[in-house]
Amino acid sequence: MTRTPRRKAYGVKSAPYAFLVPATLLFLLFFALPIGYAVYLSFRRTEVKGLGLGKDAREEIWAGVANYTDALSDSELLDGALRILGYGAIVVPVMLGLALLFALLLDTDGLRARGFSRLAIFLPYAIPGVIAALMWGFLYLPDVSPFLYLLDAAGLPQPDLLDGGPLYLSLANIAVWGGTGFNMIVIYTSLRAIPAEVFEAARIDGCSQLQIALRIKIPMVAPSLILTFFFSIIATLQVFSEPTTLKPLTNSLSTTWSPLMKVYQDAFVNNDIHAAAAQAVIIALATLALSFGFLKAANSRTKQGDSR
Numbered sequence: 001m002t003r004t005p006r007r008k009a010y011g012v013k014s015a016p017y018a019f020l021v022p023a024t025l026l027f028l029l030f031f032a033l034p035i036g037y038a039v040y041l042s043f044r045r046t047e048v049k050g051l052g053l054g055k056d057a058r059e060e061i062w063a064g065v066a067n068y069t070d071a072l073s074d075s076e077l078l079d080g081a082l083r084i085l086g087y088g089a090i091v092v093p094v095m096l097g098l099a100l101l102f103a104l105l106l107d108t109d110g111l112r113a114r115g116f117s118r119l120a121i122f123l124p125y126a127i128p129g130v131i132a133a134l135m136w137g138f139l140y141l142p143d144v145s146p147f148l149y150l151l152d153a154a155g156l157p158q159p160d161l162l163d164g165g166p167l168y169l170s171l172a173n174i175a176v177w178g179g180t181g182f183n184m185i186v187i188y189t190s191l192r193a194i195p196a197e198v199f200e201a202a203r204i205d206g207c208s209q210l211q212i213a214l215r216i217k218i219p220m221v222a223p224s225l226i227l228t229f230f231f232s233i234i235a236t237l238q239v240f241s242e243p244t245t246l247k248p249l250t251n252s253l254s255t256t257w258s259p260l261m262k263v264y265q266d267a268f269v270n271n272d273i274h275a276a277a278a279q280a281v282i283i284a285l286a287t288l289a290l291s292f293g294f295l296k297a298a299n300s301r302t303k304q305g306d307s308r
Contacts, residue, residue, distance in 0.1 A: 042281050045274045047059050067274055067275050068278050068281075071282055074279075077256070077262050080262050081286075088237070090169065091179075095175065096228055096232060099184040099186075100225065103221075104217060104218075106121075121184055125178055129241040129245075132242075133174055133246055136173065137245065142160075163250060167252050186227065187221055233287075234291060240260040243257045255269070260283065264276075
């Protein structure tokens with residue numbers, strides 16, 4: 001028996017959905033399901049009966065929004081959020097500024113060793129964050145840092161890079177060193193997609209390299225700058241590995257220095273998984289709100305520019 005044309009057409013139309021099934025299953029199992037379980041845990045709490053001994057001494061009950069109210073009034077979580085804002089105020093503009101500068105320099109005509117320079121700038125991004133934090137942490141320690149040794153040999157003061165204000169700069173330096181290369185590649189790829197005729201017309205009009213960069217290249221890679229800024233915001237709000245890795249090297253870093261460190265402390269040290277789940281949901285919602293607000297503001301500004 002041969003298939004009818006109707007059955008063949010149905011098979012062709014349903015083929016795209018069949019290809020989506022594996023990705024949909026992975027999304028549900030490893031993304032949607034854990035998020036749903038975290039939300040479920042955030043509305044629960046553990047009630048201890050008596051001395052807390054015995055099989056039925058602990059019972060999980062409904063807590064409503066109590067975990068959320070406790071999290072929003074938790075001074076450690078709020079202090080961690082403020083520290084992250086200060087950290088992000090250093091990381092994001094410096095990292096994106098350097099990424100844009102390197103991308104513009106690599107896109108300059110007549111540049112030598114372009115491939116090597118591009119690889120050298122991107123290479124720190126390939127190093128895991130924990131290894132990068134360990135490497136920089138030893139460079140910050142006065143007893144083993146060659147830079148501080150040279151300062152001491154020259155009779156200059158040795159700054160404590162793991163305490164007070166310099167601690168923010170030390171943590172920001174790790175993030176900038178590791179993330180600049182990725183953002184540079186995104187911006188540089190966007191620059192290479194600009195038609196060469198645009199630059200030729202600008203040169204004919206007498207524009208210098210600096211004028212071309214400021215008036216043509218930067219406005220035309222604005223979508224890439226928005227994208228990298230969006231990724232940088234998310235990465236900043238989720239900082240965890242760098243302060244956690246540097247914590248054994250200094251007493252200035254608490255176990256709740258960042259919001260995610262507070263979540264980890266409550267979940268795996270204090271054994272309060274329900275409070276940690278509520279804090280994680282709040283962090284996720286804050287990240288979503290900031291990201292969505294930034295994208296909406298960027299889109300509205302783009303539309304205003306197009307209407308002009």
